[in-house]
Amino acid sequence: xxxxxxxxxxxxxxxxxxxxxxxxxxxxxxxxxxxxxxxxxxxxxxxxxxxxxxxxxxxxxxxxxxxxxxxxxxxxxxxxxxxxxxxxxxxxxxxxxxxxxxxxxxxxxxxxxxxxxxxxxxxxxxxxxxxxxxxxxxxxxxxxxxxxxxxxxxxxxxxxxxxxxxxxxxxxxxxxxxxxxxxxxxxxxxxxxxxxxxxxxxxxxxxxxxxxxxxxxxxxxxxxxxxxxxxxxxx
Amino acid sequence: xxxxxxxxxxxxxxxxxxxxxxxxxxxxxxxxxxxxxxxxxxxxxxxxxxxxxxxxxxxxxxxxxxxxxxxxxxxxxxxxxxxxxxxxxxxxxxxxxxxxxxxxxxxxxxxxxxxxxxxxxxxxxxxxxxxxxxxxxxxxxxxxxxxxxxxxxxxxxxxxxxxxxxxxxxxxxxxxxxxxxxxxxxxxxxxxxxxxxxxxxxxxxxxxxxxxxxxxxxxxxxxxxxxxxxxxxxxxxxxxxxxxxxxxxxxxxxxxxxxxxxxxxxxxxxxxxxxxxxxxxxxx
Amino acid sequence: xxxxxxxxxxxxxxxxxxxxxxxxxxxxxxxxxxxxxxxxxxxxxxxxxxxxxxxxxxxxxxxxxxxxxxxxxxxxxxxxxxxxxxxxxxxxxxxxxxxxxxxxxxxxxxxxxxxxxxxxxxxxxxxxxxxxxxxxxxxxxxxxxxxxxxxxxxxxxxxxxxxxxxxxxxxxxxxxxxxxxxxxxxxxxxxxxxxxxxxxxxxxxxxxxxxxxxxxxxxxxxxxxxxxxxxxxxxxxxxxxxxxxxxxxxxxxxxxxxxxxxxxxxxxxxxxxxxxxxxxxxxxxxxxxxxxxxxxxxxxxxxxx
Numbered sequence: 001x002x003x004x005x006x007x008x009x010x011x012x013x014x015x016x017x018x019x020x021x022x023x024x025x026x027x028x029x030x031x032x033x034x035x036x037x038x039x040x041x042x043x044x045x046x047x048x049x050x051x052x053x054x055x056x057x058x059x060x061x062x063x064x065x066x067x068x069x070x071x072x073x074x075x076x077x078x079x080x081x082x083x084x085x086x087x088x089x090x091x092x093x094x095x096x097x098x099x100x101x102x103x104x105x106x107x108x109x110x111x112x113x114x115x116x117x118x119x120x121x122x123x124x125x126x127x128x129x130x131x132x133x134x135x136x137x138x139x140x141x142x143x144x145x146x147x148x149x150x151x152x153x154x155x156x157x158x159x160x161x162x163x164x165x166x167x168x169x170x171x172x173x174x175x176x177x178x179x180x181x182x183x184x185x186x187x188x189x190x191x192x193x194x195x196x197x198x199x200x201x202x203x204x205x206x207x208x209x210x211x212x213x214x215x216x217x218x219x220x221x222x223x224x225x226x227x228x229x230x231x232x233x234x235x
Numbered sequence: 236x237x238x239x240x241x242x243x244x245x246x247x248x249x250x251x252x253x254x255x256x257x258x259x260x261x262x263x264x265x266x267x268x269x270x271x272x273x274x275x276x277x278x279x280x281x282x283x284x285x286x287x288x289x290x291x292x293x294x295x296x297x298x299x300x301x302x303x304x305x306x307x308x309x310x311x312x313x314x315x316x317x318x319x320x321x322x323x324x325x326x327x328x329x330x331x332x333x334x335x336x337x338x339x340x341x342x343x344x345x346x347x348x349x350x351x352x353x354x355x356x357x358x359x360x361x362x363x364x365x366x367x368x369x370x371x372x373x374x375x376x377x378x379x380x381x382x383x384x385x386x387x388x389x390x391x392x393x394x395x396x397x398x399x400x401x402x403x404x405x406x407x408x409x410x411x412x413x414x415x416x417x418x419x420x421x422x423x424x425x426x427x428x429x430x431x432x433x434x435x436x437x438x439x440x441x442x443x444x445x446x447x448x449x450x451x452x453x454x455x456x457x458x459x460x461x462x463x464x465x466x467x468x469x470x471x472x473x474x475x476x477x478x479x480x481x482x483x484x485x486x487x488x489x490x491x492x493x494x495x496x497x498x499x500x501x502x503x504x505x506x507x508x509x510x511x512x513x514x515x516x517x518x519x
Numbered sequence: 520x521x522x523x524x525x526x527x528x529x530x531x532x533x534x535x536x537x538x539x540x541x542x543x544x545x546x547x548x549x550x551x552x553x554x555x556x557x558x559x560x561x562x563x564x565x566x567x568x569x570x571x572x573x574x575x576x577x578x579x580x581x582x583x584x585x586x587x588x589x590x591x592x593x594x595x596x597x598x599x600x601x602x603x604x605x606x607x608x609x610x611x612x613x614x615x616x617x618x619x620x621x622x623x624x625x626x627x628x629x630x631x632x633x634x635x636x637x638x639x640x641x642x643x644x645x646x647x648x649x650x651x652x653x654x655x656x657x658x659x660x661x662x663x664x665x666x667x668x669x670x671x672x673x674x675x676x677x678x679x680x681x682x683x684x685x686x687x688x689x690x691x692x693x694x695x696x697x698x699x700x701x702x703x704x705x706x707x708x709x710x711x712x713x714x715x716x717x718x719x720x721x722x723x724x725x726x727x728x729x730x731x732x733x734x735x736x737x738x739x740x741x742x743x744x745x746x747x748x749x750x751x752x753x754x755x756x757x758x759x760x761x762x763x764x765x766x767x768x769x770x771x772x773x774x775x776x777x778x779x780x781x782x783x784x785x786x787x788x789x790x791x792x793x794x795x796x797x798x799x800x801x802x803x804x805x806x807x808x809x810x811x812x813x814x815x816x817x818x819x820x821x822x823x824x
Contacts, residue, residue: 019447022454023474086502087473318710323633350712360703362722372721373711420707427712 023088027097030080031156034101037073037108038152042145044070044115045211049141051122052204053133060126063119070112077105096228100221104155107214107221111148114207114214121200121207131197134183140176140208144215147173151218163222166215167233173212180205263477263497266293269431269461270315274329276489277310277319284310286489287329290480297453297462299476299498301469303513306482307490308465312433314338315463316352317345350377353424357436359416361408361423366391366400369408369419373427386426393459394422395452414445418452425460432456434464438471450475469514473502481510567803573796585797590758590774594790599798602779605674605754606743608768609775612678613685613742618735620682621689628690629697630719649687656684657751665752672753674773680748685738692734696727729820736813740806746777756782776802 018024044063051060081102084090090098125131147169154162184202188195216234224230270292277285285307292298300308310319317338319325331338338348350373362369370387379386387404391397396418400411408419417437424432434453438446453462453475466472472479479502480495494501494510505511512518577585588598632638660680670676700723708718724731750756759772776798783795 019444019451021451082503083499087498089470089473316710318706321706321709346712346714349710354710356703356706356710358703360701360707362704362707363726372708372713376711376713376717376721423707423711 020088023084023090023094026080026084026088027094030077030084030098030101033073033077033080034105034108035152035156037070037077037105038148040066040070040073041108041111041115042148044112045118045141045145045148045208048115048118048122049138051119052125053138055122055126055130057123057126060119060122064116067112067116070109074105074109074112078102093225096225100155100225104218104221107217111211111214114211117207118204121204125197125200128197128200131187131194134180134201134205136176136180136183137201137205137208140173140180140205140212143169143173143176144208144211147212147215151215151222154219154222158222158226160223160226163219163226164233166219170212170216170234173209177205177209263293263296266296268292269294269334270463271332271335272330273332275311275314275331276328277307277314278324278326278328279322280324283487283489285314286485286487286491288482288490288492290492290495292461292463293478294461295457295459296477297457297464297475298478298480299472300463300465300480300482301467301472301513302482302490303484303518304467305488306484308467308482309435311482311490312435312463312465313354315431315433316354317348318354320345350427351429352431352433353427353429354433354435355417355420355424355437358440359413359420361411361416361419363407363409365405366408366411366419367404370422370426373423377427379427390422390426391419393425393456394418395448395455396422412445413441414448417441417445417449421449421452421456425456429460431461431463434462436466436468437464438466439468446471473498473514481505481507481513483509483513570796570799570803573793574800576793577797578800585794586801589760590755590779592758594786594788594794597783597791597794599776599779599801601759602774602776602798603801604768605677605773606775606777608674608773609678609681609749610739610743612675613682614735614739616678616682617686617689617738617742621686621738622693622731622735624686625690625693625697626719626724629694630715630723645687645690649691652747653684653745654747654751656680657748659683660748660752672755672772673770675769676752677749677754677773677775680752681742681745684745684748685742688738688741689735692738693727693731696730696734697723699730700726729817732820733813733817736809736816740809740813743809744777744802744806746781749775749778750781754778776805 044066047059048063050056051063081098085095085098088094147166150162150166150169153159154166180202184198184205187198213234220231220233223233268291272288272290272292275285275288276283288311300311302308313319314327314331315333315338319327327339333348333352336343362372364372367387370390371383374383374386388397388401391400396415399415400406400419408416411419417440421432421437438449441449450471453464456462457477464472464476476498478495479498481493481501482490483493485491494505494507496506501510502514505514585598586603587600588596589601591597628638628642657680660676660683664670664676664679665672704722704726705718708722709715713721755772755774756778759774762768762771780795780798780802783791783798
């Protein structure tokens, strides 16, 4: 996950004087923080999935504890955005950017909550007799993470095209979830004593699918930033 | 299936700007007190213009004083450098302690006060002399024995004007544009190396670009000086200042302090309804 | 609501813009004012022409001799040399005395004095003094300098009297010039830590200098042309022998151009008509020159700022 403090998206052309360097710096710092938030969430998802697969209860604990960091960072981002809107009187692109970042941070926080839920499921699964994890779940997790990275890149580049690509990529996640659903039902019919494990895995996959939806919301935020229009890119 | 990608290395602690700290803003509240105003009232003859103002101004911050027209903001500002003395009917009560010394004490010389507490006025007022002489005047009357050329250059650099005028220091200061004139006035004020710079609506006669440049300049200046600015442009106070004091006029037409806090607090969640009404434009 | 105007509406507007017709009233007024100006100018020109014509004989026959000769009861040899010298010295005296005192007083009143009943009283009085007839100053000079102080009828006394006469004018014109200095300049200087005197010396006085200069020159021109006070304090109306040195000039009998005019105008001989006229021409010429210089200087300084 890259962290860039560049001015991408802040459209001061060549030869123009930077009249509000303080404000521009504040926007750049804010974007940095949102990227950091994304990095935190990505790590949480990766660890939660690993805890699930490796039945690592301690790792799951860490994920749950570190959700507090995610919440704290999102709160401070909110406060900063409120302050910038109140004090700097942003208009046009600036205000859209602040709103997009505000919404994206909120989505990331929810994604952090999903990761925490997956960690809880990992702990529950670890207390049950071992059952191999459906192969689709790690696939979903990897896809989620690459989607998240792509969404963050779209945010940094302020690229409508990249954002739309991310939204299109959600379909595969939905297919994988459908596939987990079938596998889960099959497991419950075949071995009713494994119903709990099947259910836990289904829930985990569900969280990952919802996580993916949230990533497309971030894509929609980027499109809004660029065009000023709110589109539904994940019908 | 194992996870092949290593977890990304991230810095967990977020970078927070001063504005994102919680209410209480420890840095701003910790700075040294420059002005300690205690029950300061100002009169013009029998008319009371300011009623028992009490607050503190701290070092190396930009403090903005906002409020509706006629509420005494300028009178308060001029109370800090004894410029009110120029009005014959002006008198005051209460104390204005500058680094612990009462500015209105009997042994205090107003001329010395003004050397340490400089002022920039609403309408740029450069002397009808050369740019060099404008900036050199202050140090000369202060008895500066060092290199005047250096002092002039340093002041013009700090006022972000040097590059534009370095080749024409002999030309009249009045021939510059409005924004440049105001920066010249800032250079002139800085030239005596004051502790504090008072600004009385410094941008109200300037166009938006010149205004923004001066706001950025203030941001640089506050590293070396304490700045107090009176403005009735609320957006400017919101953008540029660290601390904001809101004054308004009572029914007796005397100005009083309603609220004073970090600018962030004042403009996001002020305590007093009156403050909120003013900054949201419900009254002016 | 439609924005287009109907034809008749635009016609009305066009009519109103063109005006209601021939404004004969304003032309009449215009003509009357022009007439008044021409009348005033005409009277002045007629007077000057009359004098010039009368002066012609002397000025064409022996101009240099006229300017340098001493007073004499014989018109063919009379000249205004002593008068020129006297007038010059008197003006010098006035400059040296009245200007510093007058400017200083004005600076005090405008820059330092608080606005109290006393200062208001002083200001009013100075204005009144400027309007007091010149002969009263002559009486003052006679009573105080000639008699009380026993200085006698010398040039110094004449200089002192004229200095006191123009003093109120210098104070008033300097005050006006100082008041014209914008308050913002003073504020700017004081705010940077200058004392009152530093402000006045470095900013107020230089800014007001053109105005002060103009006022000063005009008051000197006034002093140059005063007659009555000089007569009262004993400028010689007749003749006296030429002086040798400066001290004698200052402490001996003296005369000035206006008093020469007074004297010769009263002489019975016809030749003195011409001499009188010639002196008047010199007098007027000098005054015009001085006033012209004042205007030139003022214009030159005005353009600088």
